[in-house]
Amino acid sequence: MISDKYLKALYLVSDLFRNINREISDLPYIVHLVAVSKIVESVTDDEDLIIAALLHDVIEDIPTSKYSRLQLENDFGKRIYNLVKNLSHNGNKLTKQRYLDRLFKGGSDLAIVSGADLLHNTLDMIAAYKSNKSEVISIFGGEKAKIRDWFYLARADIINQTLGSNHPLTVQINKKISLLHAIHLEIM
Numbered sequence: 285m286i287s288d289k290y291l292k293a294l295y296l297v298s299d300l301f302r303n304i305n306r307e308i309s310d311l312p313y314i315v316h317l318v319a320v321s322k323i324v325e326s327v328t329d330d331e332d333l334i335i336a337a338l339l340h341d342v343i344e345d346i347p348t349s350k351y352s353r354l355q356l357e358n359d360f361g362k363r364i365y366n367l368v369k370n371l372s373h374n375g376n377k378l379t380k381q382r383y384l385d386r387l388f389k390g391g392s393d394l395a396i397v398s399g400a401d402l403l404h405n406t407l408d409m410i411a412a413y414k415s416n417k418s419e420v421i422s423i424f425g426g427e428k429a430k431i432r433d434w435f436y437l438a439r440a441d442i443i444n445q446t447l448g449s450n451h452p453l454t455v456q457i458n459k460k461i462s463l464l465h466a467i468h469l470e471i472m
Contacts, residue, residue: 287331289331289335289360290331290334290335290338292359292360293335293338293339293360294318294338296339296342296351296359297314297317297338297339297342298314300342300346300350300351301313301314301317301341301345301346304345306408307423308405308408308409308412308420308423308424309408309411309412313341316341316404316405316408317337317338317339317340317341318338319404320337320338320340320397320400320401320404321334321335321337321338321400323337323400323403323404323453324336324337324396324397324400326452327396327400327451327452327453328396330393332361332363332364332367333367333393333396333397335360335364336363336364336367336368336371336393336397337397337400337401339356339360339364339368340367340368340371340372340397340401341372342356342368343356343368343369343371343372344371344372344373344374353365353369356368367393367394367397370383370386370387370390370394371383371394371397371398371401377431380431380435384435384438384439384442387439387442387443387446388442388445388446390446391446392446392447395442395443395446395447396447396453398439398443399439399443399447399453399454399457400453402436402439402440402443402457402461403453403456403457403460405436406436406457406460406461406463406464407460409424409464409467410460410463410464410467413467413471420467420471421471424471425471425472426471426472429467429468429471429472430468430472432468433464433465433468433469433472436461436464436465436468437461437465440454440457440458440461443457444457444458
């Protein structure tokens with residue numbers, strides 16, 4: 285059963301990410317957000333984590349003039365706001381390192397949502413590479429692949445440490461991250 289709070293978050297991200305597509309797959313961005321929330325839902329029934337997964341890219345990708353951090357906290361509460369805030373980074377290596385530091389200290393809640401995002405991004409990248417290798421190389425190759433490989437492997441390691449290697453989410457991540465690592469090595 286879908287709660288009113290989840291629907292509120294779903295309608296919000298549908299509006300905020302309208303007309304935005306994923307660079308990697310060209311699918312509507314909302315597909316990624318829903319997929320990440322469904323991955324989280326497959327390992328926990330904690331509604332706040334499921335909603336945080338749905339909202340995880342709001343702070344990172346939506347200008348505060350369109351939807352502010354205060355609105356996010358007022359609409360969904362402090363716990364969800366803090367999860368989304370701690371899951372946010374931009375593309376540079378310094379903020380990615382800060383993200384890893386927060387993830388390391390953040391406990392299992394943060395690890396579950398980050399892990400679901402990592403898993404979905406990994407699956408998308410593998411699918412894109414299989415379907416259009418040359419485009420993936422031109423958009424995501426070189427230095428971008430090197431940074432992504434470092435970041436994804438570091439995230440996977442922290443998630444493994446936090447959740448344990450037998451957790452259903454880490455089992456899935458570990459199966460796919462090695463495939464993506466091989467792709468990264470090829471396109472660096």
